Amino acid sequence: MYIKLTNFQKRTAELFLLSLNGSKTSKRVIATANGQMEPESQAIITRIPGGWTADKKPEQIAEALVKSDPEIDTRLIGKPVRIRSLAYLDEQRKPVCHFRLVEEKLTPEGTVKETRPYKVSESNIELPIQLSPKGSQTTEDLVQKFVLHKIYQVVHLDSLSFDYLFKLCQEIQGIGFVRVNGGIKGNEPLTLRREGLPSFAYLRGRIDGDKYCCTLHLTHQELREPAE
Amino acid sequence: MAACTFNIDNNKHVSELQKVTRDDLYGSRRIQALDPDSKPLRRAGVPEEGNLYLVSGDVGRTMRAGDQFTLAPAEVVDSATGQKKELLPSSFKQAPEFRKATAEEVSLLEVASVYRLPGAQLSPGALYVGTFNYRDGVERNDAAIVTNGHGTFLLVGKIKKPACVGMEIDSQIIAEAAAGEEAGESENFESLF
Numbered sequence: 001m002y003i004k005l006t007n008f009q010k011r012t013a014e015l016f017l018l019s020l021n022g023s024k025t026s027k028r029v030i031a032t033a034n035g036q037m038e039p040e041s042q043a044i045i046t047r048i049p050g051g052w053t054a055d056k057k058p059e060q061i062a063e064a065l066v067k068s069d070p071e072i073d074t075r076l077i078g079k080p081v082r083i084r085s086l087a088y089l090d091e092q093r094k095p096v097c098h099f100r101l102v103e104e105k106l107t108p109e110g111t112v113k114e115t116r117p118y119k120v121s122e123s124n125i126e127l128p129i130q131l132s133p134k135g136s137q138t139t140e141d142l143v144q145k146f147v148l149h150k151i152y153q154v155v156h157l158d159s160l161s162f163d164y165l166f167k168l169c170q171e172i173q174g175i176g177f178v179r180v181n182g183g184i185k186g187n188e189p190l191t192l193r194r195e196g197l198p199s200f201a202y203l204r205g206r207i208d209g210d211k212y213c214c215t216l217h218l219t220h221q222e223l224r225e226p227a228e
Numbered sequence: 229m230a231a232c233t234f235n236i237d238n239n240k241h242v243s244e245l246q247k248v249t250r251d252d253l254y255g256s257r258r259i260q261a262l263d264p265d266s267k268p269l270r271r272a273g274v275p276e277e278g279n280l281y282l283v284s285g286d287v288g289r290t291m292r293a294g295d296q297f298t299l300a301p302a303e304v305v306d307s308a309t310g311q312k313k314e315l316l317p318s319s320f321k322q323a324p325e326f327r328k329a330t331a332e333e334v335s336l337l338e339v340a341s342v343y344r345l346p347g348a349q350l351s352p353g354a355l356y357v358g359t360f361n362y363r364d365g366v367e368r369n370d371a372a373i374v375t376n377g378h379g380t381f382l383l384v385g386k387i388k389k390p391a392c393v394g395m396e397i398d399s400q401i402i403a404e405a406a407a408g409e410e411a412g413e414s415e416n417f418e419s420l421f
Contacts, residue, residue, distance in 0.1 A: 029303060102260050
């Protein structure tokens with residue numbers, strides 16, 4: 001994904017965030033009459049929607065089971081299915097047109113702490129993200145304090161952004177991990193995707209001859225034990 | 229949770245694993261749909277035919293090979309060679325080896341799971357890297373053991389290896405070609421039409 005990064009001198013460049021996930025080295029295969037094939041996962045209906053016992057008294061259930069196999073509906077069970085849209089159902093399994101979405105925040109113990117109307121969290125990387133003069137971490141501190149859940153490589157798009165990134169890496173190489181913030185004021189954690197979790201971000205830069213290595217490290221968890 | 233033995237710097241440490249998640253530390257959140265009377269509603273999927281409402285548990289998954297459904301056992305092979313991959317034992321069966329590491333190495337671990345190791349007796353600030361597989365599998369997960377003021381933690385994920393990047397893009401090639409052209413060559417305006 002593309003980002004705009006503002007350096008300490010308030011200069012901004014467009015750069016690219018490269019995910020460092022390598023390609024899979026293994027795959028699942030099954031033997032068929034036509035040789036080995038990679039199987040595909042297919043969604044199928046596994047039970048009668050709503051259950052066949054719904055609205056039935058125990059004696060009606062028993063009678064139905066004696067007479068036939070009501071739990072097996074050969075028109076439905078095993079039918080491949082592709083979900084196209086979502087609906088919300090009431091207790092009678094009837095679709096409801098008028099509904100509202102709320103977001104419930106729960107404590108670590110599982111009790112509801114706060115309920116508020118659901119609002120989608122938008123990505124905040126359309127605006128330039130900024131290097132912060134505060135909050136830098138040494139490598140030792142960073143690994144002792146935080147859990148890094150995602151690492152991206154920051155790469156240039158053209159010769160101007162190459163020069164920009166090379167100089168930036170030169171500048172921050174001795175600092176360790178420099179805090180990067182988003183938002184208009186440059187004081188928000190980064191949200192890379194719509195509905196994504198906000199994360200604190202740290203930029204690391206190294207140079208080797210005429211090459212550079214710039215990585216963006218994201219964290220949304222401290223390295224500590226839960227409170228008793 | 230079952231105890232696991234770790235060979236850390238040639239010393240055996242036995243500890244139980246206690247998983248630590250974001251939800252355990254900060255709580256969690258959930259999205260709930262409510263009807264006008266504030267009664268909770270159930271989320272359902274509508275298939276492309278539009279004639280059914282499928283809730284959690286109504287749909288399962290099966291395997292398909294081409295047009296046929298299959299129950300044949302799947303085996304894991306190497307993507308490049310097609311050779312069958314050996315199953316690696318879980319770290320609970322085979323004690324994983326950990327060696328001393330630098331903070332630089334640990335900072336490149338993209339963490340997927342965190343476990344507390346209450347039984348490990350390590351000095352604060354100690355960093356180790358190795359591998360850890362919770363279950364039997366075909367690929368090893370990278371892991372680090374970090375001790376800080378809160379205890380000893382096992383971080384499991386993948387160590388990333390970002391490579392250094394140089395200036396190797398087309399714009400330089402174009403620049404060289406342009407410089408190689410003869411200077412002072414008169415412009416041919418007819419070629420513009």
